[in-house]
Amino acid sequence: MNFDLLKRLCETPGVSGAESPIRKLVAEEIRPLVDTLSADVMGNLIGVKNGAPDGPRVMIASHLDEIGFRVRFIDDKGFIRLLPVGGWDPRNMVSQRVLVHGFSGQILRGTLMPGTKPTHLLSPEDANKPVKIEEFFVDLGLSADKVRESVELGDMVTMDRTCEQIGDTVVSKSLDNRLSVFIMIEALRQLQGKSVNASILAVATTQEEVGLRGATTAAYTLQPDIGLALDVTLAVDIPGTPDSDMVTKLGNGTAIKISDSSLICHPKLVRHFRDVAEAKGVKYQLELLPRGGTDAGGIQRSRGGVASFTLSTPTRYIHTVNEMAHEEDIQAGIDLLAGYLEEAHTRQYGYEDDF
Numbered sequence: 542m543n544f545d546l547l548k549r550l551c552e553t554p555g556v557s558g559a560e561s562p563i564r565k566l567v568a569e570e571i572r573p574l575v576d577t578l579s580a581d582v583m584g585n586l587i588g589v590k591n592g593a594p595d596g597p598r599v600m601i602a603s604h605l606d607e608i609g610f611r612v613r614f615i616d617d618k619g620f621i622r623l624l625p626v627g628g629w630d631p632r633n634m635v636s637q638r639v640l641v642h643g644f645s646g647q648i649l650r651g652t653l654m655p656g657t658k659p660t661h662l663l664s665p666e667d668a669n670k671p672v673k674i675e676e677f678f679v680d681l682g683l684s685a686d687k688v689r690e691s692v693e694l695g696d697m698v699t700m701d702r703t704c705e706q707i708g709d710t711v712v713s714k715s716l717d718n719r720l721s722v723f724i725m726i727e728a729l730r731q732l733q734g735k736s737v738n739a740s741i742l743a744v745a746t747t748q749e750e751v752g753l754r755g756a757t758t759a760a761y762t763l764q765p766d767i768g769l770a771l772d773v774t775l776a777v778d779i780p781g782t783p784d785s786d787m788v789t790k791l792g793n794g795t796a797i798k799i800s801d802s803s804l805i806c807h808p809k810l811v812r813h814f815r816d817v818a819e820a821k822g823v824k825y826q827l828e829l830l831p832r833g834g835t836d837a838g839g840i841q842r843s844r845g846g847v848a849s850f851t852l853s854t855p856t857r858y859i860h861t862v863n864e865m866a867h868e869e870d871i872q873a874g875i876d877l878l879a880g881y882l883e884e885a886h887t888r889q890y891g892y893e894d895d896f
Contacts, residue, residue, distance in 0.1 A: 542868055543727065544706060546570065550719040551704035554642060556609030556626045557751045559697045560584055563605050567722055567745045574729040575743060585759045586745040590729065596738040596886045600765035600847075601878075602756045602836035603725045604749030604772070607715040608860060610698040612641065619688040621651070621679040623698060627750035631655070631672045633861040638701035639679055643691035650701060651681040702862040709868055710791065716864035718749065720854055721771035724874045731879040738886035739767075746836055753803065756836035760843035767810070767848050767885060768840030771878070773866070774798070774828050774853035788831075789855035791867040794824030795874040796853035801830035803838025809890045810850035814881055823877045824869070828853055848890035852878060 555563035564586050572578050575588035586605070608627030615621055621641065634653055641649045655672040657663070679698065681688055704713035711720075725743055732741075742763050747755035760768060778790040789796045797814050798806050818825045830853075841849035854874050857865040 542872065544711070546726070547711060547720065547723045548704040550723055551713040551715050554640065554697060554699045555605055555607060556611070556697050556699060557606040557748045558626070560605045560747050563719070564745065567605065567726070570726050571729065571743060571745070574726070574733065581759060581762065583755045583758050584747040585755045587759065587763070588743040590732070590737070590741040590743065592740040593738045593886070596740055597766040598742060598764065599739045599767045599769060599882065599885050600742040600744060600760060600763055600840060601725055602744050602746045602759070602768065602770045602840060603721040604718045604746045604755065604836055605722065606747055606750050607699065607717070607719070608750050609700070610639075612692055612694055612696045612698060614694070615685060615688055615692065617685050619681060619683050619685040621681070621688070621692065623677060623679065625674055628860055629674060630860060631674045631677070634674070634677055635672065637862060640699050640701045641679060641681065641692055642697040642699065644693045644696055645691045647691045649681050649691060651679040653677060653679055700862045707865070710865050711868065711871070712863055712865045714862045714864065716856055716866055717773045717859055718771070720773060720856070720866055720871065724771055724854065724871065724878060727875045728878040728882065731875065732882060735883065737883055739882060741882060749836055753834060753836055753839035757839035757843065760840040760847060764844065765840070765847055767890070768837055768850070769878075770835040770837035770840065770849070770851040771874070772835040772851055772853055773856040773859060773864070774830055775833070775859060776855035776857045779857060789826055789828050789853070791855050791857060791865070792869060793826045793855065795826075795870055795877050796828040796855055797825050798828045798830065798835075798851040798853050801834055801838070801851070802832050803834025804841045804849060804851075806837065806850045807848040807890055809888065810848055813888055814850065814852065814877065817880045817884065818877050821876065821880045823880065824873050825877065826855070
């Protein structure tokens with residue numbers, strides 16, 4: 542596995558609506574693998590690998606953005622209050638470190654803390670109260686005047702965590718969804734030198750974490766015949782969770798999604814991916830996600846509708862700074878995506894046979 546690339550993808554900042562740094566990195570990596578590269582007004586990065594004139598147009602959507610924050614207020618002591626971007630659980634925010642990406646170009650390291658008393662001063666009643674997102678602030682260790690020299694309202698704030706290999710896994714902030722961007726790039730790399738009938742529209746999408754916005758607009762313009770979202774999914778195979786609620790398990794293979802709260806995957810696409818996996822010996826598991834969505838939900842609703850599907854990577858601790866995925870599951874996702882793209886033209890996904 543090209544861990545150096547994955548590490549750079551995960552550690553490059555880019556919250557929803559501020560994806561420029563990560564878009565530049567992805568553009569460098571994807572440019573040699575496609576015939577044309579462009580960006581639209583939403584900031585979606587669109588790489589096109591041309592296929593046969595009569596082949597299907599297959600849109601791969603892998604979102605660039607990560608969850609994070611924006612600066613919403615700087616008080617007279619220099620403490621920064623935050624506006625969350627994407628879904629945060631405040632239990633996972635306590636005592637973290639963050640990077641404030643100031644308008645001046647300076648990146649400032651700070652601590653993320655809730656505005657509550659230290660445990661030494663808390664009454665038993667107060668100690669049991671849950672913290673709220675609006676209670677958190679960032680301490681840069683600077684006076685208000687010095688903070689305002691480098692930081693203004695709207696500036697991006699990201700978590701200060703690196704991508705590391707731990708055992709058979711990778712652990713990082715923003716595996717959701719830089720891991721899927723990595724899978725898209727590596728699958729395109731596998732296809733180099735091969736004859737592929739389908740035209741591949743490799744789209745690194747924006748603003749997924751705030752409503753699938755980039756994928757929805759890109760699909761409307763690109764008019765794909767097939768929509769494939771790449772994303773992470775819950776692996777709740779940890780102590781305290783019954784088997785029925787685990788969704789997926791680390792090490793059991795890439796996840797072929799059946800449904801989530803944004804879409805029901807096209808059943809003929811689900812079947813096709815399963816058949817490719819079984820023919821090529823790629824380890825996989827089936828996924829039904831009770832809550833949460835992917836870019837496929839936006840693609841599916843474009844124009845008159847698009848046959849859409851999501852290929853997921855099982856990931857523990859999603860939307861924390863310690864997201865964890867198994868290296869074998871990552872490789873399985875790369876292999877299955879590349880294998881499907883080679884034969885995407887061999888089946889039709891309409892329902893004409895039903896009448």
